[in-house]
Amino acid sequence: MNNRILPGAKQFITQNADRVAIVSNNSTHLPADLGEILAGHGVALPSDRIFLAGVEALRSVARSGVSRVMLCAAPRMRGFARSLGLRVVQDNPEAVVLMRDAHFTYRKLERAANALRQGARLIVANADRTHPGPYGRVVPETGALLAALLACVDERSVEPWVAGKPCPMLFERACEGLAITPEEAVMIGDNPETDGEGAARLGIRPILIGGASHLSLLDLLEPVAA
Known part of the structure; x- marks a missing residue:
């Protein structure tokens, strides 16, 4: 994991505030770790809206008995x-x-x-x-x-x-955390095989940025009033 964020990420999360959750296949860190990195970039996102494959896998094992x-x-x-x-x-x-x-x-x-x-x-x-x-x-x-x-x-x-993408659990957990249905969500990601396919399987609309896509995160920002 590097400590960089995409251009436009701070503005996008700030604009959408309580409507954003992060889902990641990361299996070496805890949500609080990513929260600290984001905070270092001036981005405030509660750790209970960060869903990581490693953490969710272990939680599922513990719940299974x-x-x-x-x-x-x-x-x-x-x-x-x-x-x-x-x-x-x-x-x-x-x-x-x-x-x-x-x-x-x-x-x-x-x-x-x-x-x-x-x-x-x-x-x-x-x-x-x-x-x-x-x-x-x-x-x-x-x-x-x-x-x-x-x-x-x-x-x-x-x-x-x-546990991780493209399997449904992380997407389901994020929707639960935001108190929305999959049909009310969009998934913004850069990997069609994990972000795109995984979201679509659950009925979430995927929006791909970077790579073969002509979109970037900057294209998704709301216009700033003059």
Whole structure:
């Protein structure tokens, strides 16, 4: 995650105030972390209107009644899991929870694969294989780790549950947070496969900016009265 915001983002959020929620496949940070970054740019957005794949995946696991989890994730997320009452273990878990893990190792891969072979459920924050990095580089994401893990098991016997876009949960949570229906929402994003497809599946109108789109966030700002 970089600490930059798009041109026009501050003005757009300010203009729309209570009508904005953020949904992101981020699985290494908490909403308060992103709230602090936005605040540093002069953007005020409550953390309860920031919905992140990693956080929502762990909340869903905690609500399901699972208590023992093998968590492949950043230390920040392990601490959050424990705050939800989840017990983070290395052996005999009820579920393997997979997120972006910059310290993923062969040993973790071995333990997770064998846990799945023994019947543990697989919960995945997002299926993105990469995300853009600086200078045109790519950063391996959770989906790359998922591909390695599924290569070690019989895929027919493992059905991952994915929290992030394009799956519906983040969009549903955002609509609940704004107290609106999907039909009353629009999704502004830059990725047609996650933002666009995911929103459309739920009946949310997608508006794509950047990339192949001719629109930018600046085009969506309300005109300022002279």
